[in-house]
Amino acid sequence: DAGVTQSPTHLIKTRGQQVTLRCSPKSGHDTVSWYQQALGQGPQFIFQYYEEEERQRGNFPDRFSGHQFPNYSSELNVNALLLGDSALYLCASSNYNEQFFGPGTRLTVL
């Protein structure tokens, strides 16, 4: 049984560019959450998707958007990248409260 997968593993972008990160949930999970984790900090909740709708959002600007597909996989899009967007982006899937994380995408903005 494959766990949560994310792609790409690493990404380097420049300021002002746009990026799309992808996540496939664990088999049987219908809910996907995205987090941003800066160095030395805990993961910060970006938003959660369920039934292809954004169910709740954290304190992130509209530059951060997402999508969930009928197969429950999800994308995180970030527009107009800033240096401060450099972080580990984690996807977690769940069907109740217990969340299982993917390995993350490490984004560097230069």
Place this chain on the structure above:
Amino acid sequence: RKEVEQDPGPFNVPEGATVAFNCTYSNSASQSFFWYRQDCRKEPKLLMSVYSSGNEDGRFTAQLNRASQYISLLIRDSKLSDSATYLCVVIPFGGFKTIFGAGTRLFVKA
């Protein structure tokens, strides 16, 4: 005041020691509580859920004190492999936003 607060540590303990971490939360309506473990440059992994009655899993014991709004994690007979960052997680009642603490770093030495 942060929604979830943890002592960042680091806690440096010898093998075999008992170590305890606390985590305080600000929202009295919080519903679900968890401890996650995160190894360096890896994704968080669920360590255990925290129930009102407390729960134990081998060398690990978690407690919830709703009156004082904190949860605790006790690790007995520490192993070198317990070295990691321990993240406290709180989910408010009726919400889906998962709130992580910044984590407590533990180093277990031989």
